[in-house]
């Protein structure tokens with residue numbers, strides 16, 4: 001049986017590891033358009049705090065992974081088409097056959113629609129190669145404009161501040177982490193970041209970025225102009241669905257898969273940031289690890305439908321740590337402040353019957369392992 005995996009991110013490599021345990025001798029081909037180094041993507045937003053370069057964040061080269069996984073890993077190779085009927089893919093113009101194919105394609109950073117001549121100084125960091133480029137561009141600079149106050153924007157704001165940069169952050173909603181946290185918890189994180197020196201521009205978006213000397217001038221939607229050396233955009237991710245869509249697979253926000261992570265076409269599966277599992281797009285590590293374990297079994301002949309316990313998300317803002325079991329749109333309830341001590345907030349999301357559906361902890365509450373475990377047991381599973 002030849003298994004072909006597209007992608008060497010955490011989804012692709014975790015699946016390869018789990019599958020290899022069950023299939024010691026079968027053929028495994030892994031294709032990636034990047035350099036195939038094995039790294040932990042969440043570490044990208046801790047690089048300045050820990051003083052790590054991209055090379056230091058890389059744990060193994062593609063060659064080391066190939067040896068470990070007994071796999072043929074093809075780097076800087078781009079898959080441009082899938083023929084689900086012939087069961088082939090096109091890789092840099094050559095045709096490759098598969099028995100089973102797994103899409104572990106990840107997600108693209110959303111590009112803000114910006115005007116201006118300074119776009120070459122606007123960076124996104126969503127993989128190790130991006131990180132290397134950003135570090136090179138930011139070397140010797142002092143002021144970073146961060147677009148977006150979500151999880152990734154806040155983590156980078158904290159990390160860059162720790163690295164000695166002066167950070168200005170723009171967030172159209174009037175508070176940080178608006179999609180994840182209730183207002184009181186957002187304020188706790190925002191004020192802790194302010195204490196670190198981060199300047200916020202809330203309620204506005206960036207309209208244009210112009211070159212100004214060696215740096216940039218950003219024009220905000222209220223007409224205000226701010227200056228910086230370089231821009232880091234972190235306004236969200238979009239699952240990579242184009243390849244699947246062109247091949248006739250069902251796509252929605254992500255590549256649509258069922259509980260077996262099977263797409264609408266036989267013998268093609270999807271996992272990780274690119275996948276929409278039973279209606280859920282969960283661009284986090286724990287869901288993809290659970291998916292990798294289940295899919296390895298399914299691909300080995302033991303059909304294993306996925307289920308997700310609640311998997312609280314940690315936001316790596318060490319100045320004010322956050323743990324949140326978010327409230328999903330289908331969960332009707334309201335956020336209630338349960339306890340607060342300065343920037344330490346405990347908020348509970350409950351329905352009208354008082355049933356706990358989610359929680360948000362900041363500061364010392366986020367570091368309380370017993371509290372996290374207790375609440376974690378009470379919140380309902382995400383996918384039963």
Ligand SMILES: Cc1cc2nc3c(=O)[nH]c(=O)nc-3n(C[C@H](O)[C@H](O)[C@H](O)COP(=O)(O)OP(=O)(O)OC[C@H]3O[C@@H](n4cnc5c(N)ncnc54)[C@H](O)[C@@H]3O)c2cc1C
Nearest residue numbers: 007008009010011033041042079105106272273283284285
């Ligand atoms: C800064 C940052 C911090 C994060 N922190 C956390 C955290 O603390 N906790 C948490 O749970 N999650 C965190 N996340 C999210 C988590 O890292 C991702 O959910 C996870 O790494 C996604 O892995 P993936 O393998 O699905 O995608 P990727 O890592 O994006 O891998 C996609 C792969 O597909 C390949 N590829 C794509 N298209 C093609 C093609 N056409 N041909 C060939 N190859 C292709 C790429 O080369 C790449 O190898 C963070 C994300 C970021 C950016």
